[in-house]
Amino acid sequence: MRFELQAECPDTGARAGLIHTAHGTIETPVFMPVGTQATVKGIPQRDLAGELDARIILANTYHLFLRPGHELIQKLGGLHQFMSWPRAILTDSGGFQVFSLSDLRKVTDQGVLFRSHLDGDAHLFTPESTVDVQFAFGSDIMMVLDECLAYPASHEAANRAMRRTIEWARAGYRHYRRRVEESGSESALFPIVQGSMFAGLRKTCATELIELDAPGYAIGGLSVGEPRSLSLEMTEATTPLLPRGRPRYVMGVGMPEELPEYVARGVDMMDCVLPSRNARNGYLFTSAGRVVIKHARYREDPSPLDANCRCYTCRTYSRAYLRHLFQAGEILFSTLATLHNLTHYLDRMRQIRQSILLGGFRNFLDGIRGAAVELP
């Protein structure tokens, strides 16, 4: 994996670049759709590559390890072949499940002891084992095991989790280097900056992690319940310390109007379940703000969801029809809604990228800020 910096905004930290992987080139800044279980829920790979033109998607180590299992996936030719996705894949380590499955796990220095949410079986994830599992998948970008805390966390707890995350990153890296030497694999491994909402801890963590000389760095532990301003603050405290020539990935963000804010702070990659999950729940992002399609006001609305959107859903169907599909619990709704929301996110990122390349990002950002009355 190689990062090529193409342009930098003179007024903000925004950058445009290219990430070259064994499974294609990714234009950054990029939003990566989340496909936890080797599927972006509701969207066929054909549309993901075609209509949406996503260059990279996420998958999850914990979920795929439990089902169908990394050995099965490896046996069937790796994750790309298994899921018929020839483009890039980033796999999360399962570190987020340390946070989201909090009552099913136990964190020790050695790793995370999980009880499967499927059948209750116990499994141990270590910094080394998650790397091995991700190698088995054949991920283009692997993530190191980290400890993601809920908000709020005490300074002491945050420090402990950060220390552990650094140790795990080092252990993961030692193992990763060994495996790369043996196999010649091109998979990249990203360490993750933690430190909860303490800028000092974030800085310490970033400083220690860059010693790993990783091909890219992630900022984790955000969007766990803290005020939006804090998430941006933590990002802002971290990105200046990260190497300029490596991509920065903020994990798990954000709302559409927040994307350019992260970009302005030097972030190149983002992912979030909001466009896909909210789509399934009837919450649609449009150029004119949110549309909660189940609202009675759309019952007889013949207009397209978003007149400014080029997606198949907006080109083809009325709000009234989409509402009907939602109310009736029809499967097609999820597909059409997700297709739209992801188009909204990906197009927004493409606009951001264009504005950086053309030198107009500052104006673009001001325009978003002016329109986003709801931004805190």
Next chain:
RNA sequence: GGACAGGUGGGUGAGCGGUUAAAGCCAACAGACUGUAAAUCUGUCCCUCCUUGCGAGGUACGAAGGUUCGAAUCCUUCCCUGUCCA
């Protein structure tokens, strides 16, 4: 014509003397959702009023009477529905 079974809030369907404005589910109407245990979860869901409270009134379990301190729940008559028998 006769014998059973039954009629409960928008729909289904519990309740079978007081803790019942009446469970649950569905529908309807809102809210939440940020490295996905999510096609999920939460709230509201008879009317009126206010000092918005496990508040005050008023209606309500086919209809009308009755028993009882108290009835959706027990009794009587009537109306209606389903099944079966003539």
